[in-house]
Amino acid sequence: MNKQELILKLKAIIKPYTTNTEAFDNLTEETDFINDLNINSANLVDIVLDIEETFDVVIDNVDMERMLDVKTAVAIIETKLAAK
């Protein structure tokens, strides 16, 4: 899976939790889940769980702490996929 495919899959995961559609449509690697997409912090755990299911990886607590923006989420998923 290349990075573009990975970001597309990630976008599909975060879409249902996003309330700022304009920021979602203009999503970049710099986009912040809470500050830009207005995602409720209680839903960040759903994104983490959806990532685990979609990519068949395990996100530990240390990784979850940093899971606040697209760039970090992509880096964490890439690292987990490479280690498989």
Place this chain on the structure above:
Amino acid sequence: MIGNDVIDLIQTRQESNWQRKGFLEKLFTAEEQSLIAQQLNPERMVWVFWSMKEAAYKIYNRQTRIRAYMPLKLVCSLDSESSDCISGKVSCCGNLYFTQTIFTPDCLHTIAVTTPHQWSTVTEIEKKNIEKDEYGIPFLFSPLSPNGQAVSISHHGRFEKVVCLSA
């Protein structure tokens, strides 16, 4: 210092499924999960603990400027419980925060402070004359506090609460 978190329980039912596999394990310590499981109303306890963590995190974030999604490092304990209020504590990385959660059937509001004697000075205010710093942390500006006073804002669904400590 002060932090708060409000939860619209009706909206929460639309936004979150706390019974989803893995949800409780990622957000709550083994002891918190055990207390949730013992409750007649486990749903309410889930959101009481969550709002305690959120209110305490707002103080931790103001104190350290550290931003992280670290629910398991915010460890809740309960001190007393009545029909409409739960008092407790949240510890986080060597810091201790004191919390009070007031609830109605469709709303929870937790306030966290750094020392118990601050309880008598907690004041709910209007959302005006508030500006955020470069970390997104809100301050209230007034003639009495021209350099900005710590204020905490929480908004969820139909509810918004703004609180500060009066001098």
